[in-house]
Amino acid sequence: MDMVVCIKQVPETTDIGWDPQTGSLIREGVPGILNPNDKNALEAALDLREKHGGLITALSMGPPQAEEALREALSMGIDRGILLSDSLFAGADTLSTSYTLGLALEKIARFDLILCGKESSDGMTAQVGPQLAELLNLPQLTCAIEITVNRSAVKIKQKLEDGFRILETCLPALITVEREINRPRIPAMDSIIEAYRDKKVQVWAGADIGCHTEHLGLKGSPTRSRKVYRKKVKRGEVTILEGEPDEAAKELIQILKQKGLL
Amino acid sequence: MSPDELKEYKGLWVFIEQRNGNPVRVSLELLGKGRTLADQLDVDVTAILVGEGVSGIPEELIYYGADRVIIADDPIARDYRTEVYADIIVEQVLREKPEILLIGATCIGRDLAPRISARLETGCTADCTELHIDKEMRLIVAAKPFFGRNLMADFICPFRRPQMATVRPGVMELKAQDRKRKGKLICVDLNLKEEDIRVTVLETVRSAPDGTSLEEADKVVVGGMGLGDVKGFEMLKELADLLRAKVGATSLPVDAGWISKDYQVGQTGKAIRPRLYIGCGVSGAIQHSAGMIHSELIVAININPKADIFNFADYGIIGDVNEIVPALIKELHEMNPKI
Ligand SMILES: Cc1cc2nc3c(=O)[nH]c(=O)nc-3n(C[C@H](O)[C@H](O)[C@H](O)COP(=O)(O)OP(=O)(O)OC[C@H]3O[C@@H](n4cnc5c(N)ncnc54)[C@H](O)[C@@H]3O)c2cc1C
Ligand SMILES: Nc1ncnc2c1ncn2[C@@H]1O[C@H](COP(=O)(O)O)[C@@H](O)[C@H]1O
Numbered sequence: 001m002d003m004v005v006c007i008k009q010v011p012e013t014t015d016i017g018w019d020p021q022t023g024s025l026i027r028e029g030v031p032g033i034l035n036p037n038d039k040n041a042l043e044a045a046l047d048l049r050e051k052h053g054g055l056i057t058a059l060s061m062g063p064p065q066a067e068e069a070l071r072e073a074l075s076m077g078i079d080r081g082i083l084l085s086d087s088l089f090a091g092a093d094t095l096s097t098s099y100t101l102g103l104a105l106e107k108i109a110r111f112d113l114i115l116c117g118k119e120s121s122d123g124m125t126a127q128v129g130p131q132l133a134e135l136l137n138l139p140q141l142t143c144a145i146e147i148t149v150n151r152s153a154v155k156i157k158q159k160l161e162d163g164f165r166i167l168e169t170c171l172p173a174l175i176t177v178e179r180e181i182n183r184p185r186i187p188a189m190d191s192i193i194e195a196y197r198d199k200k201v202q203v204w205a206g207a208d209i210g211c212h213t214e215h216l217g218l219k220g221s222p223t224r225s226r227k228v229y230r231k232k233v234k235r236g237e238v239t240i241l242e243g244e245p246d247e248a249a250k251e252l253i254q255i256l257k258q259k260g261l262l
Numbered sequence: 263m264s265p266d267e268l269k270e271y272k273g274l275w276v277f278i279e280q281r282n283g284n285p286v287r288v289s290l291e292l293l294g295k296g297r298t299l300a301d302q303l304d305v306d307v308t309a310i311l312v313g314e315g316v317s318g319i320p321e322e323l324i325y326y327g328a329d330r331v332i333i334a335d336d337p338i339a340r341d342y343r344t345e346v347y348a349d350i351i352v353e354q355v356l357r358e359k360p361e362i363l364l365i366g367a368t369c370i371g372r373d374l375a376p377r378i379s380a381r382l383e384t385g386c387t388a389d390c391t392e393l394h395i396d397k398e399m400r401l402i403v404a405a406k407p408f409f410g411r412n413l414m415a416d417f418i419c420p421f422r423r424p425q426m427a428t429v430r431p432g433v434m435e436l437k438a439q440d441r442k443r444k445g446k447l448i449c450v451d452l453n454l455k456e457e458d459i460r461v462t463v464l465e466t467v468r469s470a471p472d473g474t475s476l477e478e479a480d481k482v483v484v485g486g487m488g489l490g491d492v493k494g495f496e497m498l499k500e501l502a503d504l505l506r507a508k509v510g511a512t513s514l515p516v517d518a519g520w521i522s523k524d525y526q527v528g529q530t531g532k533a534i535r536p537r538l539y540i541g542c543g544v545s546g547a548i549q550h551s552a553g554m555i556h557s558e559l560i561v562a563i564n565i566n567p568k569a570d571i572f573n574f575a576d577y578g579i580i581g582d583v584n585e586i587v588p589a590l591i592k593e594l595h596e597m598n599p600k601i
Contacts, residue, residue: 011409094388095380122409124530125388127376130344134380139460140344142373155464160369163468165341169461222385222422226403231414233551235560235574248579249589252561253597255577259559261481261538262505262597 001054001149001171003045004108005078005115006101006132007038009062009069010122034069037117039184040177042076044147045115047182052149055079057108061089061100067201075187075195082108086205091218094123098131099220103209105136113154114174118143129176139169142176263421271361271423274300277351278311278323279342279370281468285311285319287436288366290326292429294437295393296364297327299402302395306330308360312350314340324445326437331445336452341463342370348377349454355382360424362402364393367428375428385419386426391433391529391552401425407529407548412570414548432477432533433552476525481507481538484527484554485515488543488564488583492520497587498542504594510534512550528553543583546571563587 009032019026045056058073060066061084070081084104092100105114114136116129126142133140145164146157155168159178187195206216214220241248256262276296278289293309300307309328311319313335320331334350355363355378363378365371367389379386387404394403401418404427408415419425476482483502485495495509502509510527511520527534529549539557544550546562546569554560555574562575563586572578579586 093385094376095383095385098380124409125376126372127379127386127388130373130376131380134348134377140373140377141461142344143369158369160468163466165463165467166465167461168464173460222383223387223417223419225408225415226418227416228408229414229416230412231548232412233546233548233555233570233574235555236576238562238572238575238578240572240578240580245581245585245589246593248581249586249593252577252579252590253593256505256538261559262594 001048001052001112002057002110003048003054003113003115004057004059004105004111005038005041005045005073006128007042007058007060007069007073008035008117008120009033009060009066010035010120032065032068034072035117035120037119037121037177037179039076040179040181041115041117042073042078043182043184044144044175044177045113046077046185048113048147048149054112057082057111059101059104059108060084061092061097064203067203070201071195072187074199074201075192076185077187077191080199081201083201083203084209085203088206088213088216091221092216093221093223094125094127095131095222096216096220098128098135099215100209100211101128101132102135103211104204105132107204107209112171113149114138114172116174116176118176118178126176129174133174136174139173140176141167141169141173144175144177145181147175147177147181263423268421268423271359273305273308273358273360274303274362275308275310275355275360275364275424276328277363277365277371277374278309278319279366279368280311280313280316280319283313283316283318285322286366286368286431288368288371288429288431288434291431291434291436292364292366293323293327295429295434297437299362299393299395302397303361303400305361308332308358310334310351310354312339312347320447322439324443325439325441327443329445330448332448332450334450334452336454338452338454338456338459341466343459343461343463344373344377345459345461346454347374348381350450350452351378352381354450355424361400363424363426365426365428367430371428375426379426382422382424384422384424384426386428387417387419388428389529390417390427390429391533393427393429393434402427407552412548430529430533430553432535433556435556476508476510476527476532477534479508479534479536481505482510482527482534482536482554482557483507483540483542484510484512484544485521485542486512486544487514489515489520490543490584494543494583495521497591501587501591501594504591505538507538507540512544512547541571541575542587544571545569546574
């Protein structure tokens with residue numbers, strides 16, 4: 001069973017600049033990490049490979065430095081990495097990202113299952129998985145906390161806010177996984193070294209996947225961030241309760257009492 | 263789309279998610295918000311309702327702000343399935359061309375909205391916490407906290423229709439029903455065949471709502487990193503019990519594993535509107551305030567007088583939670599020795 005895992009490199013910190021012109025995050029020069037949720041997708045794929053065999057490809061769209069995320073995936077034990085990198089891809093929203101990933105998947109052609117994280121820690125939209133499934137006309141199973149494959153059928157336990165469902169579909173399909181599905185393995189030092197030394201990461205540009213430039217990057221993105229701004233949330237003046245801890249506590253309790261909150 | 267094509271799209275739609283024949287709260291919140299936005303554009307609000315045996319719901323949707331309700335009632339739509347619901351909604355959208363489509367950012371809404379947006383090749387802004395209309399440009403502006411400290415971002419979808427957004431449950435006010443409102447019901451036929459649907463639902467288990475979830479709590483005491491460790495949350499629980507409040511948390515203690523994600527308040531947690539919010543060792547980052555700013559009374563306990571939370575708290579105590587919280591517990595015990 002061949003699998004493709006979509007992984008994203010995300011900024012390590014939350015304190016990050018943005019380009020006031022385009023509203024995009026400035027990723028260049030910011031240390032990146034593999035999106036934590038995508039490690040779960042990789043772990044799920046490795047687990048399925050143990051049971052069913054097959055080849056695992058990690059696919060990522062991003063600036064050249066996103067290769068590090070693919071190396072990390074390799075060190076976890078996946079078979080190969082493909083980086084989609086081209087200045088034409090810059091500024092992509094989720095739809096344009098999905099379009100680009102979709103073309104790469106059409107080029108990869110051989111896969112039974114696509115795995116994504118539910119959401120990325122920077123975008124946090126949880127949109128790329130379902131959009132990719134739509135563009136490839138595949139059934140989607142989202143928010144998986146368990147996956148079982150039986151021949152050509154795949155079943156998941158889907159987490160909902162107030163319970164769960166068991167869903168089933170036929171392969172090929174796309175699954176997004178929750179954080180709690182598994183505990184991603186921590187690669188051993190020698191596999192990390194090996195991932196950097198031997199295993200190759202292919203880099204594909206726009207021309208390699210035959211895309212129409214009007215669908216790419218900022219140009220191909222229907223949503224725009226019009227404005228990014230610092231917002232000081234304010235609601236009137238705060239009344240500070242002064243004094244020693246027990247005095248301040250007494251005063252607060254009095255206030256809550258007066259307001260009928262006790 | 264060309265300017266002429268864009269002009270063909272009119273009206274605001276809200277997808278009504280229902281569970282066992284009851285609309286989920288966020289759908290009703292969106293009808294109220296949608297009503298306000300639609301009035302600014304001078305257009306109708308349409309609720310689109312999909313399911314089996316949902317005929318009891320439409321009146322209520324009108325009372326909450328809809329002018330029209332499109333009903334797709336069919337056994338094939340009994341359980342939510344992405345393809346079925348996407349097919350139905352896309353067909354109606356292509357026929358009637360609404361300019362705006364709003365969906366609650368529930369598990370199901372977040373599964374459905376991106377699927378629809380990809381099929382319609384339009385933009386969908388996920389997990390918004392604010393919506394308003396730019397009248398001049400005739401656009402909906404969807405805002406949400408941005409990655410980074412105290413940053414917000416406004417998103418627009420200028421050249422595609424419908425403009426889509428998913429909205430976090432709890433951030434929009436649930437408006438009162440207006441039982442005098444009248445509206446139009448439109449039943450649509452489905453011509454979907456079960457054998458074309460690729461996903462089967464084998465089982466659904468929903469835990470019964472116990473009516474005491476964080477979102478519905480009257481009082482919430484929220485702990486942040488300032489609590490220091492798991493023990494801090496034990497102390498907080500004691501305070502919460504005495505106040506008959508629920509415990510909540512910011513995202514960092516959740517990430518640290520001190521408390522489960524179910525308790526997280528904020529942009530990526532739950533949005534709450536209690537009568538009383540007490541933040542203990544909470545800095546007040548915008549991703550957190552997005553989920554609690556509509557609380558009636560906000561109290562903050564923080565050691566740093568410059569913490570952002572003091573910008574929007576009503577009452578503040580500047581001090582160490584390890585001193586203030588025990589003092590509050592002691593005071594509450596003295597007040598009511600029985601508990
Ligand atoms: C995409 C994204 C989504 C996010 N979603 C959420 C979300 O849903 N909910 C959420 O809460 N956050 C969310 N965050 C994180 C958010 O940006 C903040 O990092 C987080 O809310 C800060 O948590 P905190 O206030 O507990 O911790 P800190 O910011 O570390 O603040 C701790 C506070 O405690 C005070 N303090 C320290 N010691 C004491 C003491 N002994 N006594 C009293 N006070 C003390 C400090 O002065 C400080 O103000 C998100 C971030 C991103 C990027
Ligand atoms: N640039 C990207 N390259 C590869 N996969 C991505 C990319 N962006 C998002 N994904 C995948 O889509 C999931 C959801 O991302 P998001 O929609 O940003 O929350 C992630 O967990 C990844 O699996």
